[in-house]
Amino acid sequence: xxxxxxxxxxxxxxxxxxxxxxxxxxxxxxxxxxxxxxxxxxxxxxxxxxxxxxxxxxxxxxxxxxxxxxxxxxxxxxxxxxxxxxxxxxxxxxxxxxxxxxxxxxxxxxxxxxxxxxxxxxxxxxxxxxxxxxxxxxxxxxxxxxxxxxxxxxxxxxxxxxxxxxxxxxxxxxxxxxxxxxxxxxxxxxxxxxxxxxxxxxxxxxxxxxxxxxxxxxxxxxxxxxxxxxxxxxxxxxxxxxxxxxxxxxxxxxxxxxxxxxxxxxxxxxxxxxxxxxxxxxxxxxxxxxxxxxxxxxxxxxxxxxxxxxxxxxxxxxxxxxxxxxxxxxxxxxxxxxxxxxxxxxxxxxxxxxxxxxxxxxxxxxxxx
Amino acid sequence: xxxxxxxxxxxxxxxxxxxxxxxxxxxxxxxxxxxxxxxxxxxxxxxxxxxxxxxxxxxxxxxxxxxxxxxxxxxxxxxxxxxxxxxxxxxxxxxxxxxxxxxxxxxxxxxxxxxxxxxxxxxxxxxxxxxxxxxxxxxxxxxxxxxxxxxxxxxxxxxxxxxxxxxxxxxxxxxxxxxxxxxxxxxxxxxxxxxxxxxxxxxxxxxxxxxxxxxxxxxxxxxxxxxxxxxxxxxxxxxxxxxxxxxxxxxxxxxxxxxxxxxxxxxxxxxxxxxxxxxxxxxxxxxxxxxxxxxxxxxxxxxxxxxxxxxxxxxxxxxxxxxxxxxxxxxxxxxxxxxxxxxxxx
Numbered sequence: 001x002x003x004x005x006x007x008x009x010x011x012x013x014x015x016x017x018x019x020x021x022x023x024x025x026x027x028x029x030x031x032x033x034x035x036x037x038x039x040x041x042x043x044x045x046x047x048x049x050x051x052x053x054x055x056x057x058x059x060x061x062x063x064x065x066x067x068x069x070x071x072x073x074x075x076x077x078x079x080x081x082x083x084x085x086x087x088x089x090x091x092x093x094x095x096x097x098x099x100x101x102x103x104x105x106x107x108x109x110x111x112x113x114x115x116x117x118x119x120x121x122x123x124x125x126x127x128x129x130x131x132x133x134x135x136x137x138x139x140x141x142x143x144x145x146x147x148x149x150x151x152x153x154x155x156x157x158x159x160x161x162x163x164x165x166x167x168x169x170x171x172x173x174x175x176x177x178x179x180x181x182x183x184x185x186x187x188x189x190x191x192x193x194x195x196x197x198x199x200x201x202x203x204x205x206x207x208x209x210x211x212x213x214x215x216x217x218x219x220x221x222x223x224x225x226x227x228x229x230x231x232x233x234x235x236x237x238x239x240x241x242x243x244x245x246x247x248x249x250x251x252x253x254x255x256x257x258x259x260x261x262x263x264x265x266x267x268x269x270x271x272x273x274x275x276x277x278x279x280x281x282x283x284x285x286x287x288x289x290x291x292x293x294x295x296x297x298x299x300x301x302x303x304x305x306x307x308x309x310x311x312x313x314x315x316x317x318x319x320x321x322x323x324x325x326x327x328x329x330x331x332x333x334x335x336x337x338x339x340x341x342x343x344x345x346x347x348x349x350x351x352x353x354x355x356x357x358x359x360x361x362x363x364x365x366x367x368x369x
Numbered sequence: 370x371x372x373x374x375x376x377x378x379x380x381x382x383x384x385x386x387x388x389x390x391x392x393x394x395x396x397x398x399x400x401x402x403x404x405x406x407x408x409x410x411x412x413x414x415x416x417x418x419x420x421x422x423x424x425x426x427x428x429x430x431x432x433x434x435x436x437x438x439x440x441x442x443x444x445x446x447x448x449x450x451x452x453x454x455x456x457x458x459x460x461x462x463x464x465x466x467x468x469x470x471x472x473x474x475x476x477x478x479x480x481x482x483x484x485x486x487x488x489x490x491x492x493x494x495x496x497x498x499x500x501x502x503x504x505x506x507x508x509x510x511x512x513x514x515x516x517x518x519x520x521x522x523x524x525x526x527x528x529x530x531x532x533x534x535x536x537x538x539x540x541x542x543x544x545x546x547x548x549x550x551x552x553x554x555x556x557x558x559x560x561x562x563x564x565x566x567x568x569x570x571x572x573x574x575x576x577x578x579x580x581x582x583x584x585x586x587x588x589x590x591x592x593x594x595x596x597x598x599x600x601x602x603x604x605x606x607x608x609x610x611x612x613x614x615x616x617x618x619x620x621x622x623x624x625x626x627x628x629x630x631x632x633x634x635x636x637x638x639x640x641x642x643x644x645x646x647x648x649x650x651x652x653x654x655x656x657x658x659x660x661x662x663x664x665x666x667x668x669x670x671x672x673x674x675x676x677x678x679x680x681x682x683x684x685x686x687x688x689x690x691x692x693x694x695x696x697x698x699x700x701x702x703x704x705x706x707x708x709x710x711x712x713x714x715x
Binding site: 067068069074084085087088091092093094095096154156159214218219232311312314319322323324325326327328330331332333334 | 454
């Protein structure tokens with residue numbers, strides 16, 4: 001019986017240098033005649049789409065002008081609308097003399113983001129904690145005013161990107177701790193707490209977001225005699241935070257359930273109290289496991305802020321819509337398609353940023369483990 | 370776990386305290402004037418989706434026909450036209466807000482009808498725009514009058530009064546029409562623009578602006594016929610007669626101002642020099658009209674000074690001075706054959 005090969009295998013041709021550009025092309029795009037065909041078809045589609053897009057967005061586009069008359073041709077984008085009204089998109093109906101207040105808040109927000117993106121050695125922690133504390137307090141004082149001789153600006157006058165960012169950050173920052181508490185409550189052994197949390201979550205999840213917003217804004221004043229005295233913007237914020245905390249709670253519950261029972265038992269065996277067990281052992285792991293789903297929810301929240309348009313607020317999308325009612329800009333449909341393209345770009349930049357940051361966060365916490 | 374329980378019970382106590390505090394501080398308000406003065410700001414519900422009525426200008430200030438009406442009342446009541454807050458309100462939201470008392474005045478473009486006026490908890494004030502439904506067609510259709518539209522296809526929005534008006538008009542003239550119904554005015558307009566129908570119908574002062582938002586505005590024309598009567602009036606909550614008087618007479622003063630030639634520019638001069646007793650009474654030189662409705666003697670002077678008379682408001686927002694360039698139709702003074710008339714200041 002022969003157990004060894006008596007013949008050498010025929011020599012194979014040298015492999016392509018997959019590192020080189022041509023090698024990469026050959027392997028990924030032209031490996032067989034069928035793949036080549038698909039590549040060519042897709043390249044053609046890409047070419048056709050991008051040329052018409054470039055023609056529309058750049059070559060035939062109108063960049064400046066102050067009425068719809070500047071954009072008579074529907075074959076090109078009307079960026080003139082955006083360049084003419086950019087202040088509205090950035091500041092909403094905020095009084096013009098007080099734009100500097102918004103600018104400071106934008107700068108603080110940028111600084112906060114920087115503090116989380118880059119490491120500053122030993123100062124890192126202090127920097128981050130102080131930014132996270134300063135931003136909401138300074139943001140409130142500067143934006144709403146009424147203190148230190150700053151003129152009061154009603155929150156209804158926030159608008160555009162400012163309103164979108166304020167609503168998104170309040171609902172994200174409000175719903176994470178609230179959601180965490182609800183998730184802990186729901187998984188608690190205490191029947192009452194667990195039931196209350198479960199019903200709370202199920203209620204908010206079971207009702208469409210639009211219904212909740214309209215209820216809080218339009219119906220609450222009818223149910224509660226004094227409901228109209230709670231500022232309408234505050235009511236909307238509460239509705240947003242409560243609604244999204246229910247979703248966050250389920251995200252965290254998923255994270256909690258991914259922790260093997262042994263971890264709980266081991267911590268108990270060590271004699272840790274509930275809060276110590278949660279704080280030192282369970283939550284650090286559970287939260288890390290929840291990051292992808294959490295970011296998913298955050299992106300959802302960011303995009304959902306647009307529904308405040310329904311209750312008469314002018315977030316970025318809303319301000320675009322009411323700007324189109326301006327007698328200067330009443331015009332053919334391609335004006336608002338351009339404006340909506342601009343809005344899409346802005347939303348994309350933010351959500352893409354959030355998702356990139358979460359990628360980094362995941363990678364970094366994997367290294368730690 | 371006791372800690373857990375304790376904390377949540379504390380939280381509940383806190384919540385209840387907050388809620389009951391709100392219940393205790395609540396007071397039934399029937400005195401809208403006092404409320405507005407106390408708040409220092411007039412809250413108006415304005416129309417969404419109709420160009421020229423309420424929109425932000427470049428600097429982020431709300432302007433438009435509706436907003437000017439709101440500013441006039443704010444000037445009369447608070448002495449400052451800038452002390453306003455405007456919220457865009459769709460029909461059901463506006464009705465609810467009116468009932469709940471969250472707005473002081475709704476200048477939405479509502480047609481004054483029996484059904485809306487009676488038993489809804491709100492009052493119409495006075496007609497500020499006499500509108501009526503009209504038709505828009507393509508010039509290429511070669512039609513000069515609505516009477517030539519026999520057999521035409523209409524793009525209409527379901528549920529609006531337009532539908533009933535069109536069918537009444539056609540039955541009256543012994544003609545037939547086909548209709549394609551859509552969920553909203555906007556959708557119907559887009560379908561018309563995409564050539565799905567021959568005719569688009571809505572209020573005439575809306576048609577002018579909507580023509581501008583067609584892909585090619587020059588291809589379209591508005592037919593001369595008006596097929597219904599649509600008196601558009603701002604609304605206030607039902608039951609506060611003083612507040613209603615204030616709003617109605619502020620609006621009246623804007624129309625009277627046009628009749629007597631008072632404008633935002635010459636109002637100071639008029640107050641000093643005019644000998645006409647009507648002008649003197651409107652501007653608070655003689656008579657104590659402001660005091661009788663709980664306002665200062667300058668109420669109408671402030672309103673006219675800040676937004677101008679009716680004609681100025683129209684031309685600035687809808688007419689010659691705006692891109693909409695709409696004619697005033699029947700919204701001219703009764704002395705010129707129109708329908709605008711202010712009861713005399715006497």
